[in-house]
Amino acid sequence: VPMQIELKNGSTEDSYFDAFLQRDENLERGEDHYIREGMTISHVSALRARRNLCGLLFVDDKPLSALLGDAEGPAHTDWGTGESRPDRSYVRWKWRVSFVKNALAKITEYLTPPPQELDPNLLADVFYVDDTDDTCPAPIAPEDEGETPSPVKPGDIRPPKRWYKLTGQNGGFRVARSRESELPSNPRLQISVAYDVPSGNPLTSWSPFDFEFRDGGPIQLRGHGLQVKRRNGNVLECRASAEDFALKVVGFDPIRDLYVRVEELTSEEEEAEESEAIALNGVFP
16 A cells, blocks of 8 residues: 655655455454554454454555654554644644555455345344244245345334323323223322423423412313313323313413323222312313
8 A cells, every 4th residue: 555754854755565364264353463563553443343354454665654653652552642742743644644544444345345235134143032923934045046135114114002192292292082982980190291302301390480380370171071180280180071172271471392191090099099189160161
């Protein structure tokens, strides 16, 4: 590999180094060695992450060897760009040192073009799960050499069917009856609301200074077919009293993102929390 060395006096010197690369299928990881005039530079490596590849970089020409020698530390184990000695004799020397250190990796990239087709088994030995389930798809393998394997299509992922649905509204949200599922025997929901935060749990970051479900406040509740109770300032407990119901809550700051979590309540939770609930005008018109 030819290169020129620029000196501070304005002159240049032609130089070179030799690079050797070989593919070895028995190597589990890359192996490379760097030698300058018979001295092994042990801390330089660019092929360790490249499997089945070994390389040798050999510097024996005097101009380049002198530059790299000045770039070595006292232990002569690395070619670094933090030394001050090369500044005395060379200009633009740092990129030349980096060029030599990364030469084997760069040559490998030039000689190894990216694959033109998708390899579905490329990381099969890294990302895998031991499973004897017969329903799991078998590893992809072409029947005939040269045949492109067909990709495995994942099964349909469907959300669970619920008897309620949550939708966004201008300045708030709406919870209404969904026809995807039948009403349970005791249809009750807990709706927790807070302004979203950059990190952490929005519900634990809620403050009464943000908003509060209270009489005469800016947050307005409208709906039908529900009995609603307010708890904790930012939590509503709703019981469906009709087959068709809807609850619309508006009045939030439209500039801030709203976080709404809807959870189904069981009979056990009702008994434990009934005494803490505050009635909110019964059924909405």
